[in-house]
Amino acid sequence: AQSVSQHNHHVILSEAASLELGCNYSYGGTVNLFWYVQYPGQHLQLLLKYFSGDPLVKGIKGFEAEFIKSKFSFNLRKPSVQWSDTAEYFCAVKRNGGSQGNLIFGKGTKLSVKP
């Protein structure tokens, strides 16, 4: 069965520190990849997505992610975090093609940024 693994359950950083959140998936076919963010009390919002082309994807709020096909990974990065980045981050995978429309989510990583 397909699965998505997020390596860190809870990450605590100080402001201005660099961030990297790991995401690995277990599907061998062509996939589309997403990172969603859930700020406290809010609904999920898309940070960025990859579906083809340049494996380095830039998203909103200074986030970026790199798709490494050989490693089945799609890690999220930000060079310098802010207190307002405190949120829960979810990696998700969707199979390309077929009739399946659903996203497969990782368990999420909680990021706490200390001011």
Added chain:
Amino acid sequence: NAGVMQNPRHLVRRRGQEARLRCSPMKGHSHVYWYRQLPEEGLKFMVYLQKENIIDESGMPKERFSAEFPKEGPSILRIQQVVRGDSAAYFCASSPTSRSYNEQFFGPGTRLTVL
């Protein structure tokens, strides 16, 4: 353009009662997805619907759960004879098509508490 609407935001039911969760997709979106989030877990896919059709219900429990998306009106997720284990956040998402690269837009969720 209003986002995905869900109501109620919070729902409390006693064991054995029925829960009805509603989702109005974004304007122009005809694809609806329901996900469930248990505490400390990521979102798990339940069901994918288009207008008047269930496309994929592979994530839906076989008993007590049903979903519909009528020609007119919101999508409904119905849970009959609720049990404590049904307590969770239920999220609805919509997209304009089922193409893999399409982002799914999420609603704020309904938090169901079963007493």
